[in-house]
Amino acid sequence: MKNWIKFIIDYKSYLKIERGLSVNSVENYSFDINRLVNYLSDSGQDISPLKITEETIQEFIYSISSELNARSRARIISGLKSFFNYLVFEDYRKDSPMELIEVPKIGRKLPDTLSVEEIDNLIKAIDLSTNEGERNRAMLETLYSCGLRVSELISLKMSDLFFDEGFIKITGKGNKQRFVPIGNYTQKYINLYVSTIRNKLEIKKGHEDTLFLNRRGSGLTRAMIFTIIRNLAEKTGLNKTISPHTFRHSFATHLLENGADLRSIQLMMGHESITTTEVYMHLDRKFLNKVLNTYHPRK
Incomplete structure (x- = not known):
């Protein structure tokens, strides 16, 4: 299926350069297209992406x-829609064969969240008699108070801290940067960790600017953060399956519950689309009732 290769390569470049997607996201998009290409090859259909019809794609989906x-x-349907929309945008095709193909209706998977009390209990369970304890408290406070992804937490730099201005600089998906406000409470624990623990470490080359380090002076891994949180959950008897992302979800939910607007939450979390942020509107029906009863003239 050589007639697909050039278009897929060009499309991947478009996703990376024009849309700024990460390597993983680009590969996920191309995986969906390659699945269609393999179907055509296996069924003996030598059709180019410029000639393929809605009927053929419907057969593939079936x-x-x-x-x-x-x-x-x-x-997969969403990925194919994006690819054929790109071909139309670049004038390779006059229309998309995906226009009338419907996406299956699926229920939104609501993210797990923690209450403020549960977050407080997890952080209180940290053993502060160890060097790692001071670091872990600073990390979890940063995860929760800034709504970071775990990848953003472990890649945070000393040079990303702008405490005088009340912000930290975050490098998110697709290397997109944003500034996130950070409160005095969290600043205090980061400064305590830096001055009492980090400054005494023998830091490995290449990690001089990395904020959170392991005991050997190197950067932390995603798996290490997962393990720290899982152990704290077991220690406190928390009957929930949680991960670093749970702190991020809780950050957004608690902001919304306390009156923050979706646009502000979107900017702080680095969501490309407001639709992603809107999932938090579904989390707490009691909160929505409170909004109605507070603000509607017919309450």
Whole structure:
């Protein structure tokens, strides 16, 4: 299927350069297209991306329906829509064969959250008699108070801290940067960690600017953060399956519950689309009732 290769390569470049997507995101998009290409090859159909019709794509979707759930099918259809929209945008095609193909309706998977009390209990359970304890408290306070992804936490630099201005600089998905406000409470614990623990470490070359370090002076891994949080959950008897991302979800939910607007939350979390942030509107029906009863003239 050589006639697909050039278009896929060009599309991947577009996703990386024009849309600024990460390597993983680009590969996920191209994986969906390659699945269609493999179907065409296996069924002996030598059709170019410029000539393929809606009927052929419908046949492909039908062929994978038995092996994939609705969420996976929706992702593939969404990926194909993006690819053919790109071909139309670049004037390779006059229209998209995906225009009339419907995405399966799937329920939104709501993220797990923690209450403020549960977060306080997790942080109080940290053993502060150890060097790692001071670091872990600073990390979890930063995760929760700034709503970071775990990848953003472990890549945070000393040079990203602008405490005088009340912000930290975050490098998120696709190397997109944003400034996130950080409160005095969290600043205090980061400064304490830096002055009493980090300054005494023998820091490995290449990690001189990395904020959170392991005991050997190197950067932390995602797995290490997962382990720290899982151990604290077990220690406190928390009957929930949580991860670093749970702190990020809780950050957004608690902001919304206390009256923050979605646009501000979107900017702080680095969501490309407001639709991603809107999932938090579904988390707490009691909060929505409170909004209605407080602000509507017919309350």
